[in-house]
Amino acid sequence: MKIFVTRKIPFWDAEIKPLVDAGHELVVRTENSAISAAEMKAELAKGYDGLLTLLTDKITADILAGDTNKQLKIIANYAVGFDNIDVAACKERNIWVTNAPSDAVNESVAEMAWTLMLALTRRLNEASEFMHNAAYTGWEPGIFMGSDMKGKTLGIVGMGRIGSMVAKRAQGFEMKVMYHSHKPMEGNEFEYKANLEDLLKQADYITLHVPLTPETTHLINGKNLPLFKKGAFLVNTARGPVVNEAEVAEALRAGMLAGYGADVLENEPHPQAELLQMENVILTPHIASATTTARRDMTKIAIGNLVTALAGTAPANMLQ
Ligand code: GLV
Ligand code: GLV
Secondary structure (H helix, E strand, C coil): CEEEECCCCCCHHHHCHHHHHCCCEEEECCCCCCCCHHHHHHHHCCCCCEEEECCCCCECHHHHCCHHHHHCCEEEECCCCCCCECHHHHHHCCCEEECCCCHHHHHHHHHHHHHHHHHHHCCHHHHHHHHHCCCCCCCCCCCCCCCCCCCCEEEEECCCHHHHHHHHHHHHHCCEEEEECCCCCCCCCCEECCCHHHHHHHCCEEEECCCCCCCCCCCECCCCHHHCCCCCEEEECCCHHHECHHHHHHHHHCCCCCEEEECCCCECCECCHHHHCCCCEEECCCCCCCCHHHHHHHHHHHHHHHHHHHCCCCCCCECC
16 A cells, blocks of 8 residues: 655654555655655645644644545554544544554653753753853852742643643652643542632642643733742743743743743744743754654654554544
């Protein structure tokens, strides 16, 4: 069967064997940039049975409308998040959709959330920039004073697999953990806040681990930012639009937030311009799962899902 891969992914050559052994015909796009909607539509018009997509590839009902897409059986998304795909439209057309989570992938994201929290706390980006600028002329007791994590309250928004891994790691820092999600998690000893606002008022660190849906779009916004505890840090390794970035910038300017650490942007790849001017903002280019272990897992999972689905069996990590 015929498979379209929108961009060559890490560990592709090392993990491709199951696809080759199954005798599939592979069309791998060679451009090192995200595919446009027009190009995707034109490519799919050629007729494919399987599709490997990246989080930058938008799969809409319009893109799937062509007759040739009737042969499409599986879209394997090379990501944990799947807000780039209209999963309901795929279901209507009997197209399976899978994502690519694993413990290693989830752990990489959890570790990135901690990386950002630690970096904000100790002003790592500012201090490092100072060194790179050769501005250090000798030890001074009063420079780059930060704060401590011990005894602070960590507020986790979204207590799925990644949120739970973030919570587990808080123990080492002797922090108190509270979380908000639509229901309390079974067998979880952390304090549950049914109301997001209660968490925002009490947490010193707020870290976001919800999928992007209509309900979570702008979950953090100008209405609830004023409720944040004084000196609180906000960290986003979920999806950019979970926060209203312009209103976060405003809250930072007004001193309602002590810092913002984000691996994701509301409009990737363009950060809200004002954020770039702020010293207490750390931005990274959507690299939370960019570890060799996680990327290799993602490649293996996406390839495995294509092989399974094209053999006629429901694959793992089905989203419908
Ligand atoms: C990355 O953002 C992912 O969803 O895997
Ligand atoms: C700092 O390096 C100290 O020794 O106090």
